[in-house]
Amino acid sequence: MQAAISGFALGLSLILAIGAQNAFVLRQGLSGAHVFAVCLLCALSDAVLIAAGVAGFGSLTAALPGLEAAMRWLGAGFLLCYGARTLYSAWRGGESLRAGVAAGSLRAALLTCLALTWLNPHVYLDTVVLLGAVSAQYDNRLGFALGAMSASVVFFFTLGYGARALAPVFARPAAWRALDLGIGLTMWAIAAKLITG
Template identity: 65%
Template sequence: MQSVLAGFTLGFSLILAIGAQNAFVLRQGLMRQHVLPVVLTCAISDALLVAGGVAGFGALVQRMPWLEDTMRIFGAAFLFWYGSRALISAWKGSDALEAGQAASSLRASILTCLGLTWLNPHVYLDTVVLLGGLSAQYPSPLHFGFGAVTASFVFFFSLGYGARALAPIFARPRAWQILDVAVGLTMYAIAVSLFLG
């Protein structure tokens, strides 16, 4: 249970950071346009990436024990950088979300979603390298991976289908700043726990 909870928490924290993919899902939800195919595409893609990371790094760490400490330190440093980026974004402020864009076809929406997911270099650092490496620290890496995959499904379905309720809030740039601060502080907290652990 501890491994599942750790995987869920870390997976959710990493995916929470607002980026191009999440902004796209939020826009699709606000417009109520192809929401189910889009959130499924994101969640299944994440599941494949997490599975690859957990399977590959679990076996690798067993053969190279020193890799676990290296990945833990790398993970802490990466999360600190990630948190700093979110806090800088909050400091600078960002534009309000504009939901009034023209409708797009299902095919265009899926292709855009796939591009934002698989062509983003950070997805490989976050999902494959970081989550895969950290999973080896837990008694059951598979349970850790299950927690991270569950977080992806919960997050994307909540974002896609909950977006309509958030429309008035995210029409204001201040809401993005508050969210970025929350993301930054969460990343810092996880980084400190990794470094001390």
Template identity: 65%
Template sequence: MQTYLAGLGTGLSLILAIGAQNAFVLKQGLLGRHVFATCAFCALSDALLIAAGVAGAGALAAHAPWFLLLMRWGGALFLLVYGARALRKALRGGAALHAGEGAAGLGATLAVVAALTWLNPHVWLDTVVLLGSVSSGFDEQAVFALGAISGSILFFFGLGYGARLLSPVFSRSVAWRVLDLAVAITMWTIAVGLILKG
């Protein structure tokens, strides 16, 4: 049980920071669009990456710097474009930002969340490299991984469905404009950080 709780706590501590993926999940929850699919995709992706990290992919990534370099530049490019789209929506304002209009289809939603997940080097570093490294300090690595995976499931579904508690605030278009502006700043901040590391 102690190993499971260590995995749960470590997984939650790494995922709690507001990043590109979390901002998207929050927005989908506020809009009420494909919330289950979005949360499930993020949780399943995390589970696969955590399992890979515990199985030793973290060591592979450490010995293949070109892989992290590719992820960094690809992720930075995607985040810059996504941030520009969010800024454009924030500047447009008005009815275009109401929750019921211009809903993206399931395929488009999953494509965006897939890019935010699999092209995000922070996701790889947190799940594969860091959790993989931390798990090596435990005898029951599978139990540690199960705890970390449980943390991801709790976090993503809590964020996606908990966002509805904020729906009264987001009944006004100005709140959507502020959220889109915050998303743009978050995306660009992360992108600039990735570029400067190069």
């Protein structure tokens, strides 16, 4: 039980900070578009990464030093493009909660979610390497992994569905512009951090 609680606490602490993936889930939650599918995909992706870390996959990144650099540059490029698109949306304006609901197919939402998750090199450092290393301290590594996976499920579904409480605020186009501006700048800041190492 102690291993599961520790896994839950560490897993939650690693995903609480606002990042590209969390900003995307928040936006999907606010618009009400494909919320369940996006939250489920995030939680399942985390489960795969956590399982890989606990199983010792972190040693692969140590054995292939070029892998981390390639993922870093690929992730930075994607974030720069996604951030530019979001900043353009903020500049253009005119979007409201109702417009946001109609925008975007399920396929586009899931592909964006996959890219924001799997092209982020920090997810490998945090979820695979760090969680994997910490799990080695516990005899019950499965319990630790299940605790960390549970934290992901709780976090993403709370973020996705909890965002609807902010719906009255985002009925105004100005609020969407501010959100898009914040998300775009966050994407670019993360990309800049990836580029500068």
